[in-house]
Amino acid sequence: MNKRGVIIVCIIATLLCVVLGANFYFMYYLNAEEGQLSSVRALENMIRHKIRHLKPAYLNRNPRFFMFRNKLLKNYKLTAYENASVLWEIANWWPHENEIYPLYDSSMGQLLKTLRDEPITKVQNLARGTQLKLLMRLNNQQKVIFKPQWYPRDFVVEGVVYSGKDRHAAEVYAFYLGAVLDLRWTPIVVGRVVNLKKEIYANGDQELQHTIKIETSEEDGKETYCLYGKCHYCNEDEVVCGDEKHNIEGVMIYIVPGTLAKRRSPWQRTYKEEKRAPWEDDMTYCKSLKSKMETIRLLDLIDVAIFDYLIQNGDRHHYETREERVVLIDNGKAFGNPNKDHLDILAPLYQCCLIRKSTWDRLQVFSGGVLSEIVDRLSKQDALYPLITDKHKRGVERRLLVVFAVVEYCMDKEGDKMFKTL
Ligand SMILES: Nc1ncnc2c1ncn2[C@@H]1O[C@H](COP(=O)(O)OP(=O)(O)OP(=O)(O)O)[C@@H](O)[C@H]1O
Ligand SMILES: [Mn+2]
Known part of the structure; x- marks a missing residue:
């Protein structure tokens, strides 16, 4: 082979190496990715x-199941009470490690009722976490966290798994599910209809009042109260508004001591x-x-x-x-x-x-x-x-x-x- 021939062979060989090398490299990654993908798929197929x-x-x-059913129904039944303070004091002694409340306790049904019925005496924004929530005081004593309703029950949140705002009722569901599965690690939670004007605005501090917009209709003079609150994702365009009676739905979340x-x-x-x-x-x-x-x-x-x-x-x-x-x-x-x-x-x-x-x-x-x-x-x-x-x-x-x-x-x-x- 003459000199030119050698050079041409060398160039071809180098090119081949580069192309093949790149290809092998590419194939390697393709396989690695396919391997991972197929293992997730394989698992799904296995589960199917x-x-x-x-x-x-x-x-x-x-x-x-019957051994558990009646005990559960009895334990969590909302029950009349006399003294909310005593119940709160008891409940604040309940937590031990991550168990927030006992397996069975005759005070539970009464405690649930206090969260539903006790007067809201003070409200402020709670800028913890990223979503809108309020800190409320019940009967000048017990603090609870309030998360308001954003969606109707049948609203479907599209997109990735963490999309959307909080689903308030899910907090109540989680409480009962935890009770049933004996994962009593959730806060105690009760749903409540709250009056945005008379219970929240009227008892709110100044800062909270500034995050509630009051609009008066020019037609009939009726007021609408809308809360946007103070939090990482809070803004004036995303509001929770009261109905014609100024009511909103929300959940009262007992603070874990x-x-x-x-x-x-x-x-x-x-x-x-x-x-x-x-x-x-x-x-x-x-x-x-x-x-x-x-x-x-x-x-x-x-x-x-x-x-x-x-x-x-x-x-x-x-x-x-x-x-x-x-x-x-x-x-x-x-x-x-x-x-x-x-x-x-x-x-x-x-x-x-x-x-x-x-x-x-x-x-x-x-x-x-x-x-x-x-x-x-x-x-x-x-x-x-x-x-x-x-x-x-x-x-x-x-x-x-x-x-x-x-x-x-x-x-x-x-x-x-x-x-x-x-
Ligand atoms: N029931 C409770 N008892 C005690 N502390 C609480 C309770 N609920 C919430 N907190 C505290 O407030 C913080 C914010 O609450 P939460 O996680 O519900 O808010 P969030 O806005 O959903 O936050 P994120 O955007 O991080 O998910 C919690 O990390 C926790 O420290
Ligand atoms: Mn959250």
């Missing part, structure tokens, strides 16, 4: 398969639609967590994942702890879209394949349509009943089956060692 072949015990009513610490969730989303978090693509994500995090904390977070999956709260970017145990504060972003289930809220369960034995036993008590039914029965007394639409109720049942299916999938993988008693 498991759901089709669920044992009848998961689909039928569990006779053990003690110190809460806020921590970043390991399964936090990026909150950027174009950017995915590591846990979203890595099915082995839990492996490293298991060595970094105490098992009890991990088990708490798995309970939280099941709870959040049932109600479709995909916004637990941080979780809060009380005495080193996880509490379920802020459940307002649940029940956004009844037509869509976000399986990835369950990632802590299917990636770690661990669950507290007590949680697993408890979930099975409420199989066969009973879970949504008992929450419905309990919440019948609430001022906001029905808390959710029938479509959302069916969603809760559908997702409970998914939880059963995922646990079955984990049992195949891990056997009985997936159940923990911590």
Whole structure:
């Protein structure tokens, strides 16, 4: 070969290398991505398969349910009381670690009634968190947090899982669901219709009054009160307005006594639609967590994942702890879209394949349509009943089956060692 020939061969070889190299590089990434994608898909297919072949015990009513039903209904029944102060004092002694209230206590029904009936004596904006909320004082004594209604029950929040504003009634639902599942880690919450003029504006401090717009109709002179409040996302164009009697719906959230610490969730989303978090693509994500995090904390977070999956709260970017145990504060972003289930809220369960034995036993008590039914029965007394639409109720049942299916999938993988008693 002459010199020119050698140069041409070299150029061709280099070009080939570059093209092939780039191609291999590209193929490598394609495969890696496909591998991750297929593992998420494979899991979904596995769950689909498991759901089709669920044992009848998961689909039928569990006779053990009757042992719980009457006790629950009795314990949470709104009951007349004499002295609200005494009840508040009792309830403020209740919390122990992350258990906010006792399993059964004759004061519970009375406490619920105080939240419904006691006079609101002072109101101010509460600029904690990012959404509109108020701090209210009941009968010059007990402080509660108030979150107002933004949407009617049948409003479908489109978009990503954390879209939209708070769904006030979800906070009440979460309280009763926690009670039923024995995850008594939520604040005590009661729905209430409140008068924006006579109860909020009239008892509000100056700063709050400045965040309420009063408009008078030129036609009939009728006033409309609209609150925009003070918070990160608050602005004058997004308001909660009273009806013709100035009433608004909202929820009274009992303040959890003690110190809460806020921590970043390991399964936090990026909150950027174009950017995915590591846990979203890595099915082995839990492996490293298991060595970094105490098992009890991990088990708490798995309970939280099941709870959040049932109600479709995909916004637990941080979780809060009380005495080193996880509490379920802020459940307002649940029940956004009844037509869509976000399986990835369950990632802590299917990636770690661990669950507290007590949680697993408890979930099975409420199989066969009973879970949504008992929450419905309990919440019948609430001022906001029905808390959710029938479509959302069916969603809760559908997702409970998914939880059963995922646990079955984990049992195949891990056997009985997936159940923990911590
Ligand atoms: N019932 C409660 N008892 C004690 N503290 C509470 C209670 N509810 C809320 N808080 C405190 O107020 C903070 C804000 O409340 P919350 O998380 O409900 O607001 P948010 O506007 O939804 O916040 P974010 O936008 O971060 O989700 C909480 O982080 C918590 O520290
Ligand atoms: Mn929130």
